[in-house]
Amino acid sequence: MTGLPRYPGYDVTAKRDTPSWDDVTRTVIDERLATPHEPHFFDVVEWQALCALCACIVPQDRERPVVPVAALVDARLANNLGDGYRDARLPPMRDAWRIGLRALDAESRSRHELPFSSIAEEARHALLTDMQEGGLDGPEWRGMPGAVFFAKRVLHDICGMYYAHPHAWSEIGFGGPANPRGYVRMVANRRDPWEAAEARPGREDQAYKENRRVR
């Protein structure tokens, strides 16, 4: 491996109608891809903060199709699908998110006189780094430790939903759904024809061609 692995042209959803996907999986992924892009749980102010937060936590370039991660997080909260455990220092999931996003905006206003979504990228990163390191504890947090919110909710929920999206699977070369076909070639450096081909330096075209044939 030299540099970061790349899988040009690989799209895990191209396997949708192959023996790697079954009916229940098609239904589940179709539903996820059809998640509405506007918020149902958050209000407009919270939504803007969330979108800006997601752009920092899982930055997306323009080369790949966009993962609507804020919408996926919103949908999760709208359905109130919990984890089955909660750090005692945090309130329930929905309350934690509302308090956390408003507190983030408040911290941003006190530093820059602007909400989080309106400040420059560097300033956003500085704020989030302070949150992660426990440096934010204004009254808007209502006693909720910002560092715990960051670790247990921000990272957990945003990253968990990002990597639940097929575009993210394509990006990292994950095989994705695999029932009933599964896999045959188990040893190192071997791929089944329905797995992503990694680009060799200088031979991206060949990987692209193979990835377009992945079925």
Add this chain to the structure above:
Amino acid sequence: MSADDPHDAQLVPRGKNGRAPDVFRPAAWIPMREYPQDEAVDFAIVGTGAGGGTLACRLAEKGFKVVAFDAGAWWRPLEEFASDETHQGKLFWTDERICDGENPLHLGNNNSGKAVGGSTVHFAMVSLRFRPEWFRSRSLLGYGADWPLDWREMWRYYGEVEEALKIAGPVNYPWGPKRPRYPYRAHELNASALVLARGCEALGIDWSPTPLATVSAPRGDAHPCVYRGFCVSGCATNAKQSALLTWIPRAVRAGAEVRDLAMVGRIAMGHDGRASGVEYMREGRWQFQRARNVVVAGYAIETPRLLLMSATERFPDGLANSSGLVGKNLMVQLNQAVWGTMDEEIRWYKGPPSLSLTEHWNYEDKGKDFFGGYCYMSQGPLPVAWVSTQNGRGLWGQRLQDEMRKYNHQAGLKIVGEAMPQERNRVTLADEKDRYGLPVARVTYSLCDNDKRLVRHSLDFMSLALEAAGARDVWRETDDTCHLNGTARMGDDPATSVVNADCRSWDIDNLWICDGSVFPTVGGVNPSLTIQAIAMRTADRIETLAARGDL
């Protein structure tokens, strides 16, 4: 809404009207016996996982009248288990629990199932025997507590469980006393498993293909494993020999009734100080099943929760709690790991996640600065689990995205390590209520110095092993845990234990506890095989006790 619609498995009970889902055929049913609620059955069993499912099966096969309850849904895996980590969250106990202590636990998808079949529906299938000395760890090894069970007797029951589940394992297992050959051949190793092997060979210790409860050849209606890799999200192939596919269908065939979507909220006590049945919520109303015996098999959080919630004037501190130990000595297993980047494409998403292991540090006592042991296994987390691991070391933004791009080149070694029993690690009832109006469990956990020494030893050793196998940029995941045990330990003395060797509570002679709660210590291997072996033994003991009029 109907029991035939897959989307409604969590809304409409399926074990009803004289039938139960056929887990081997889409949309199909098998006949199931039903028992009236106002006539006492021989056993009401709360929970249908490794403990309750196994016991329900064996008791029904011995002719007892059994009704088993599970709070979760009765799934048909072939048509209802998606190849998707997120969707399959439906298999986990996602009702709220509150975690505190110095090391607040992660529950839910980490260790807590909610389905007919319990956590075996999503377990990683690792099926290991305890080291014999662990049954007497206090006397022989100087830590923890002795079990009231003899390892030779357990060895026989382990063999019976391995046969019942057709465990796929190696011809020769390198550690411990001789054991019979595993019923099915070991699975093909994936690249991730071979990294572990390379590290062990470089450091001169033994390794082995992992004995797994997923079939490597067809078995009856169960297809062999297709190396799909979604094992801990539920097996859609039906290769996994979970309680859902093994013990439960056998139990139903033998005349047991299983009630799904049935949350037991209270064990009812009679004026004679004995249990009289269970109160449970099903189809929106509280109902009551009379029973001559009640078995609690809800795993190490729900079991003490139910015992504590069932407190009465006569038993103000909860049932079976004269020792004060119900809920105490909760033991996780340590689950730390080292991760690194390989030049080769590993693609660890293929195959069961832990196809190889070493139990070297379970059986070797020299060179340790801690009590207890650990095994370690090869790894294969899918993307959502893997990003969670990366988040655990604080990564986000571009650094996180770059790390995630290396997904197909990662390898890792992860322990299942023995945590020490401590009374301060416990399950209590919080003030907060759940949707049934029942108090939520509060789970308090802190590692002790011995736990931390074990972790350090394992991370040092595994770092060497992973580097010897060719990994670069090796880093340490220092805070993960897995499995849940303790909280109702078995023993020889009513003052220092909750149940006796037969899983019968000392205080109430028709109240039994049969799951991982009864473990006095956890050892350094996954607990499911031991839970099932104990359940098989308990069924035999109950038969013996019944025959001589001692029930």
